[in-house]
Amino acid sequence: xxxNLFDLTGKTALITGGVHGLGMAMAKGLGQAGAKIVVNDISxxxxxxxxAEYKSVGLEAYGYVFNVCDEKAVIENIAKIExxxxxxxxxxxxAGIIKRTxxxxxxxxxxxxxxxxxxxxxxxxxxxxxxGMIQRGGGKIINICSMMSELGRxxxxxxxxxxxxxxxxxxxxxxxxxxxNIQTNGIGPGYFATTQTAPIRVDGHPxxxxxxxxxxxxxxxxxxxxxxxxxxxxSKASDFVNGxxxxxxxxxxxxxxxxxxxx
Numbered sequence: 416x417x418x419n420l421f422d423l424t425g426k427t428a429l430i431t432g433g434v435h436g437l438g439m440a441m442a443k444g445l446g447q448a449g450a451k452i453v454v455n456d457i458s459x460x461x462x463x464x465x466x467a468e469y470k471s472v473g474l475e476a477y478g479y480v481f482n483v484c485d486e487k488a489v490i491e492n493i494a495k496i497e498x499x500x501x502x503x504x505x506x507x508x509x510a511g512i513i514k515r516t517x518x519x520x521x522x523x524x525x526x527x528x529x530x531x532x533x534x535x536x537x538x539x540x541x542x543x544x545x546x547g548m549i550q551r552g553g554g555k556i557i558n559i560c561s562m563m564s565e566l567g568r569x570x571x572x573x574x575x576x577x578x579x580x581x582x583x584x585x586x587x588x589x590x591x592x593x594x595x596n597i598q599t600n601g602i603g604p605g606y607f608a609t610t611q612t613a614p615i616r617v618d619g620h621p622x623x624x625x626x627x628x629x630x631x632x633x634x635x636x637x638x639x640x641x642x643x644x645x646x647x648x649x650s651k652a653s654d655f656v657n658g659x660x661x662x663x664x665x666x667x668x669x670x671x672x673x674x675x676x677x678x
C-alpha cells in the first residue's frame with residue numbers, strides 16, 4: 416500500500432527544459448516510477464539527444480520543440496502533447512537561465528530576460544496546463560525554485576528576484592487551485608554536481624571548499640538526490656501537500672554556517 420503511493424504508472428509528466436542536468440535527473444526519476452516523460456527545449460538537436468538518452472535506459476519519452484516564454488507556442492504544444500501522448504498529469508517547471516552580473520552593471524534587457532524565463536514562463540505554462548487539470552479533477556505542478564528564493568547572493572539579482580517571485584507564485588497557485596485537487600509545490604535545489612559545476616568542484620578551489628564547509632552534509636548534491644523529492648511531489652503521497660517549497664540542499668538553509676575557528 417505505502418509503495419503504491421509513489422507509483423506513477425499511467426501518468427504523463429511534462430518537464431520543461433528537461434534535456435540535461437537536474438531536469439533530466441528528475442525526469443528519469445519520474446520515468447523510473449512509471450511515468451511517461453515529455454520534455455521540451457528550443458533546440459531540436461538537444462531534444463533528440465535527450466530523448467535518445469531516456470530511451471537508452473528503458474523509459475518512454477517524447478520531445479517537443481517550443482519556447483516556454485511564447486504563450487501561443489505553449490498552448491499549441493500542450494494540445495499536441497495531450498493529443499499524441501496523453502493528458503498532462505504532472506508538470507515540472509524546470510526551464511531557467513541565470514546571468515551573473517552586478518546590479519549596477521546589469522542591463523534592463525538582461526534583467527528582463529531572466530525574469531521572463533524564470534518567473535513568467537512558469538506562469539504561462541502552469542496556467543495553460545492547469546486548465547486541463549481542472550477539467551479532469553486534479554494534477555501535480557512543481558516549480559523549481561532555488562535557495563535564492565530565500566537568500567541573496569552577489570551578482571544574481573535577477574535570478575534571486577525571479578526565484579523569490581516563483582516561491583510566492585507557487586503559494587498563490589496552491590491557494591487558487593487546491594480546491595480542484597491540484598497540488599502545487601516547489602523544489603529548491605542546493606548546490607549540485609553537474610557538468611556546469613565540474614570546473615570548480617576540485618580540491619583547493621575556493622568555491623568548492625566554501626560549499627563543502629558551508630553544507631552540513633559536507634558534500635555537493637548529486638542530481639539523483641532530487642529524484643525522491645520529485646517523485647513525492649508528483650505522487651499520491653503528496654495529495655495533501657500544497658504551497659510548500661521542499662529545499663533539497665544538504666542543510667545549508669538550516670544553519671548560518673561553520674564558524675571560522677571550528678575544527
